[in-house]
Amino acid sequence: xxxxSQYMKHDHESCDARFVEAEQAAExxxxxxxxxxxxxxxxDAERHFAIEEEILFPKFEDRTGMTSGPTQMMRxxxxxxxxxxxxMRPAVEARNADxxxxxxxxxxxxxxxxxxxxxxxxxGMIDRAFQGEEQDLIGLMEARKAA
Amino acid sequence: MPGAGLQLExxxxxxxxxxxxxxAPVFVLLAAIVLVWQGPEALGSRWTPAALALTHLLTLxxxxxxxxxxxxxxxxxLAGAPLPWPRVVAGITHVAILLGTLALSGGFLWxxxxxxxxAFLLLAGGFAxxxxxxxxxxxxxxxxxxxxSELWFPVAALAVTVVLGLxxxxxxxWNGLVLAQAWRELHPAWALAGWTxxxxxAVAKQVVxxxxxxxxxxxxxxxxxxxxxxxxxxxxxxAQALPDSRLAIALGLVLSAAYxxxxxxxxxxxxRRRRRVGDTTLQFWRxxxxxxxxxxxxxxxxxxxxxxxxxxxALGVLAIVGAAMSLINGMLYKxxxxxxxxxxxxxxxxxxxxxxxxxxxxxPQRRQFAMHLIALVLLLGAACGPVALVYPAAACLGxxxxxxxxxxxxxxxxxxxxxxxxTSEGARTPARSLAEPxxxx
Numbered sequence: 298x299x300x301x302s303q304y305m306k307h308d309h310e311s312c313d314a315r316f317v318e319a320e321q322a323a324e325x326x327x328x329x330x331x332x333x334x335x336x337x338x339x340x341d342a343e344r345h346f347a348i349e350e351e352i353l354f355p356k357f358e359d360r361t362g363m364t365s366g367p368t369q370m371m372r373x374x375x376x377x378x379x380x381x382x383x384x385m386r387p388a389v390e391a392r393n394a395d396x397x398x399x400x401x402x403x404x405x406x407x408x409x410x411x412x413x414x415x416x417x418x419x420x421g422m423i424d425r426a427f428q429g430e431e432q433d434l435i436g437l438m439e440a441r442k443a444a
Numbered sequence: 445m446p447g448a449g450l451q452l453e454x455x456x457x458x459x460x461x462x463x464x465x466x467x468a469p470v471f472v473l474l475a476a477i478v479l480v481w482q483g484p485e486a487l488g489s490r491w492t493p494a495a496l497a498l499t500h501l502l503t504l505x506x507x508x509x510x511x512x513x514x515x516x517x518x519x520x521x522l523a524g525a526p527l528p529w530p531r532v533v534a535g536i537t538h539v540a541i542l543l544g545t546l547a548l549s550g551g552f553l554w555x556x557x558x559x560x561x562x563a564f565l566l567l568a569g570g571f572a573x574x575x576x577x578x579x580x581x582x583x584x585x586x587x588x589x590x591x592x593s594e595l596w597f598p599v600a601a602l603a604v605t606v607v608l609g610l611x612x613x614x615x616x617x618w619n620g621l622v623l624a625q626a627w628r629e630l631h632p633a634w635a636l637a638g639w640t641x642x643x644x645x646a647v648a649k650q651v652v653x654x655x656x657x658x659x660x661x662x663x664x665x666x667x668x669x670x671x672x673x674x675x676x677x678x679x680x681x682x683a684q685a686l687p688d689s690r691l692a693i694a695l696g697l698v699l700s701a702a703y704x705x706x707x708x709x710x711x712x713x714x715x716r717r718r719r720r721v722g723d724t725t726l727q728f729w730r731x732x733x734x735x736x737x738x739x740x741x742x743x744x745x746x747x748x749x750x751x752x753x754x755x756x757x758a759l760g761v762l763a764i765v766g767a768a769m770s771l772i773n774g775m776l777y778k779x780x781x782x783x784x785x786x787x788x789x790x791x792x793x794x795x796x797x798x799x800x801x802x803x804x805x806x807x808p809q810r811r812q813f814a815m816h817l818i819a820l821v822l823l824l825g826a827a828c829g830p831v832a833l834v835y836p837a838a839a840c841l842g843x844x845x846x847x848x849x850x851x852x853x854x855x856x857x858x859x860x861x862x863x864x865x866x867t868s869e870g871a872r873t874p875a876r877s878l879a880e881p882x883x884x885x
Binding site: 317321388399410 | 521655
């Protein structure tokens with residue numbers, strides 16, 4: 298049975314893979330593929346932020362009372378990554394590969410530092426706070442992703 | 445302001461690491477000048493005054509300078525361990541190491557005890573302040589068990605390196621003594637296979653998978669690498685005191701094998717990277733890891749008596765210029781543009797579409813990489829064969845330093861030129877008050 302850490306880590310890995318696909322399309326100036334791959338990555342990243350901000354973080358905050366700690370920092374990092382994504386969208390539409398690749402690289406550095414902190418710290422705290430209830434939470438997140 | 449904050453409350457001001465990064469290439473230029481001035485003498489033997497000056501301009505002036513600057517940034521952000529009084533620690537450490545390196549190199553070149561004494565005081569003070577600050581940060585690290593525990597090893601090895609170096613310097617400065625060979629072997633081993641190698645390993649474990657999306661290092665091996673290398677160094681150092689040298693040689697061979705495996709494993713991970721977009725930093729990493737593998741092999745051959753002493757200069761070139769300087773140089777091209785972008789967006793400055801690449805394009809990085817590579821090959825040539833190669837090698841090394849400095853200044857120029865919002869005075873307000881946690885799409 299998967300715990301929450303493993304479930305969320307898989308989600309990160311799948312977002313990483315989508316990121317790589319889109320970046321490669323931009324590198325090859327394959328505009329149609331870039332538009333398609335970026336849309337997938339953008340959507341997956343937003344769904345990942347959403348399951349954390351709407352389900353995982355509030356539940357963790359309710360359970361532990363830690364409302365201004367790591368979850369708050371993760372939210373502000375999400376805002377920063379969303380800001381970069383919102384600048385990548387017009388770069389895709391304008392077929393500006395250089396701007397896209399610059400923004401993508403910057404997003405990658407932010408994203409990987411962010412994921413590292415979640416995987417090494419926060420998810421472990423969440424696992425401990427929800428021992429025995431992992432499957433309920435994963436079910437809720439699956440339902441949100443499908444919505 | 446969209447996306448304000450992030451880890452601003454953890455990250456030190458840009459000026460804290462930047463002063464170290466901008467000073468580093470200046471010392472490479474000085475090293476190139478010493479190389480031209482002293483000629484083949486500087487690569488003749490490890491113990492000539494010219495070789496000692498050249499080595500310390502590169503190791504203290506470039507490597508330590510850049511590595512300390514990077515640690516000032518890494519400790520708070522990756523390890524959750526804010527440095528106490530970052531501006532004070534950075535200010536004292538930077539000035540003391542800058543002047544201390546100049547005094548030490550001058551002391552070697554002119555055999556001047558007063559300069560060597562001054563270097564002792566400056567370097568002892570500068571490193572003491574840094575090690576105390578870093579240890580203080582690591583004790584309080586919020587992210588224990590992560591990279592924080594691993595950073596103890598390079599910081600401890602740095603402390604050993606500095607104590608050994610100060611002991612050697614004091615003997616020369618106050619008593620005119622050159623200490624026994626065993627003592628002189630310990631200092632470079634702790635500096636390169638300890639402090640530098642352990643920091644590279646700790647950083648590589650995070651950064652190699654991060655930037656190129658490679659698989660992770662094998663978890664068991666990577667978890668115990670630092671502690672094993674540190675323990676091997678301690679045992680190897682202790683074994684130097686034995687009359688029978690076989691144990692020291694055996695331990696040294698295991699130590700060099702550990703670095704050989706680390707270098708080959710890194711090259712293999714990079715070969716299997718998922719992110720196919722290549723860049724100059726990746727090229728620097730490859731040259732760095734190939735050099736590290738060759739340095740490990742050459743060191744092992746020296747210890748086993750398979751290579752004569754005249755190869756020591758080549759070993760130094762491979763370890764210092766080939767491995768350490770390449771890796772640091774490559775990392776600077778990621779760290780400095782990212783920090784410029786990061787600090788600008790944190791105060792709401794810059795423009796739409798601004799990214800790391802806006803500050804420095806690939807082409808000037810590639811030119812500097814090419815010059816660095818030519819300098820490395822020529823230096824190896826001069827160390828192994830025709831000594832006259834030392835002059836073109838010095839010219840290329842100096843040119844590479846100038847190009848690196850000018851590239852870093854491009855980033856700083858771009859950073860300074862970017863328009864600031866009227867309220868940029870509020871730049872240091874805590875991130876949380878600025879952040880918009882649940883901004884809708």
